[in-house]
Amino acid sequence: MDIRLASRTGRWVVLTTVLGSSMALLDSTVVNVALPHIGDDLNADLAALQWIVNAYTLTLAGLILLGGALGDRYGRRRIFVLGVVWFALASLLCGLAPNASVLIVARALQGVGGALLTPGSLALIQASFHPDDRAKAVGLWSGFGGIGAAIGPFVGGWLVDGPGWRWVFLLNVPVAALCVPVALRHVPESRDPSAHGRFDVLGATLGALSLALVTYGLIDESWWAGIAGVAVGVAFVVVERRRPAPMLPPSIFKSRQFTAVNLVTVCVYAAFSGFFFLAALQLQVVAGYSALQAGTALLPTTVLMLLFSAKSGELGERIGPRIPLTVGPLFCAAGMLLMLRVGEDASYLADVLPALLVMGLGMVTLVAPLTATVLASVETARAGLASGINNAAARAAGLIAVAALPLLAGMGPEAYRSATEFNETFRRAMPMCAGILLLGSLIAWSSVRRPALEVGRPRPECRVNCGVVAPPLETAPERAGPAGEPRPGPSTA
Numbered sequence: 001m002d003i004r005l006a007s008r009t010g011r012w013v014v015l016t017t018v019l020g021s022s023m024a025l026l027d028s029t030v031v032n033v034a035l036p037h038i039g040d041d042l043n044a045d046l047a048a049l050q051w052i053v054n055a056y057t058l059t060l061a062g063l064i065l066l067g068g069a070l071g072d073r074y075g076r077r078r079i080f081v082l083g084v085v086w087f088a089l090a091s092l093l094c095g096l097a098p099n100a101s102v103l104i105v106a107r108a109l110q111g112v113g114g115a116l117l118t119p120g121s122l123a124l125i126q127a128s129f130h131p132d133d134r135a136k137a138v139g140l141w142s143g144f145g146g147i148g149a150a151i152g153p154f155v156g157g158w159l160v161d162g163p164g165w166r167w168v169f170l171l172n173v174p175v176a177a178l179c180v181p182v183a184l185r186h187v188p189e190s191r192d193p194s195a196h197g198r199f200d201v202l203g204a205t206l207g208a209l210s211l212a213l214v215t216y217g218l219i220d221e222s223w224w225a226g227i228a229g230v231a232v233g234v235a236f237v238v239v240e241r242r243r244p245a246p247m248l249p250p251s252i253f254k255s256r257q258f259t260a261v262n263l264v265t266v267c268v269y270a271a272f273s274g275f276f277f278l279a280a281l282q283l284q285v286v287a288g289y290s291a292l293q294a295g296t297a298l299l300p301t302t303v304l305m306l307l308f309s310a311k312s313g314e315l316g317e318r319i320g321p322r323i324p325l326t327v328g329p330l331f332c333a334a335g336m337l338l339m340l341r342v343g344e345d346a347s348y349l350a351d352v353l354p355a356l357l358v359m360g361l362g363m364v365t366l367v368a369p370l371t372a373t374v375l376a377s378v379e380t381a382r383a384g385l386a387s388g389i390n391n392a393a394a395r396a397a398g399l400i401a402v403a404a405l406p407l408l409a410g411m412g413p414e415a416y417r418s419a420t421e422f423n424e425t426f427r428r429a430m431p432m433c434a435g436i437l438l439l440g441s442l443i444a445w446s447s448v449r450r451p452a453l454e455v456g457r458p459r460p461e462c463r464v465n466c467g468v469v470a471p472p473l474e475t476a477p478e479r480a481g482p483a484g485e486p487r488p489g490p491s492t493a
Helices: 008-042 046-074 076-096 100-128 131-161 166-170 172-186 201-219 223-242 250-254 256-286 291-297 299-319 322-341 348-376 380-409 419-447
Strands: none
Touching: 008 046, 008 076, 008 100, 008 131, 008 166, 008 172, 008 256, 008 291, 046 076, 046 100, 046 201, 046 256, 046 380, 076 100, 076 166, 076 172, 100 131, 131 166, 131 291, 131 299, 166 172, 201 223, 201 380, 223 250, 250 256, 250 380, 256 291, 256 322, 256 348, 256 380, 256 419, 291 299, 291 348, 299 322, 299 348, 322 348, 322 419, 348 380, 380 419
16 A cells, blocks of 8 residues: 555544554553442452453453454454454443443453454554655554553543543443544555465464463462463463464574563563552552542653653664663662552652652663564564564563452452551552562563664564553564565564
8 A cells, every 4th residue: 555644545544543542552541540439339349350450451462463363364454443343342331331240241352352453553554554654654653542541541530530430431432433434434455465374263262261260260269270271371382382373483482582571571561560450549549549630640651651762762772672671670660669658648749759750760761672672583574473472471461460469469359448458458569569570670681682683673663652551562564575565564463
């Protein structure tokens, strides 16, 4: 495709992809702020609140690689539109849920929709625009997405305190109603002509089932489920090693650098997810903040990333990834330890803001170099796959962290209803998060090195990002098509 950014169609393509990806991005960040109100309204215990967060992450992490492959095979616009419609219907079910069980099921369905639309949004831009305009189009897409991530908790808090928590989900319906017809009318279809063979449905199923069983075992303290989850995980590895076209090719982990950076990713995003899940509750349950105040209080981290992530990426290119990936987690750990000062009647300026500024500095330092190092640690042709694996690893780490931290910190099922009890367990959880970050820092220092230069080595397209939930997805670089014309590679698989 050779659409120009300045054209009417080009502007419609950017709008469509921003609207679609923003739905999934906002739901990944604003739900934490609504949790105390959801719990009170639906009479849900802490385990139910964990599942409300994790059901979405579970299906999204387990199916995002498959979603990218479906778009490459059957058409990126088709799968993107299917994902938007699916996500909107699941959001409607979330907004109408009469009890916690229905809400959890609806959140899992939301994750399926997110896995279909998330890889396709950036892939549509890469496939549609003229090469001269592609970088600018991606910049607009990632910039508007970053703004959405920054204001998401604020909007979520306003909705929760105003019309109610159900509107956090119902808001997706009119957004989808705008996005779908624009996509069908103005966005051209594209697919990867080289995509062939069978989909690794068995691998995706085993991976998601393993995560589900381990998560269930941690939340419900069911050891049999945890052991079964580990067993299914072993079966997943065996199946992936034997399949001719696996969803997760074991050969990609022959790169020690790629393996090390993914271990750092797991540590970093496990700590991030655990922190944001518990901090939103701490601010409301213990410090007495409203949902709007809590959402606004958490803004500094994403604002800092929005403003400075591109500069951080440039610095990482000059000095190499080892120092940013070592120092960044240490700053984040210090910020989480500073959150121990946040108790009853905490001052925002004296207690909350310093912790979030230090943590935001750490996130700015490490997220962009982490993405760049993932892309640089594998062959150029596998960059899209590497990014998809890294994104899925981050989400899986967050899933396990949200399940495990309350158990390790000794939170009872009604802990979030008692300021005293929750404050005590929060003070046990934050050092655990800091310890996970310290482990990630040690792995980076001992294992990460400056990648060897390679002609055509991909650079991250998403120069502006707010990777609070997971690193941004990147597409594979262009490669020559049958007639010598460049064409985009697959988005994530």
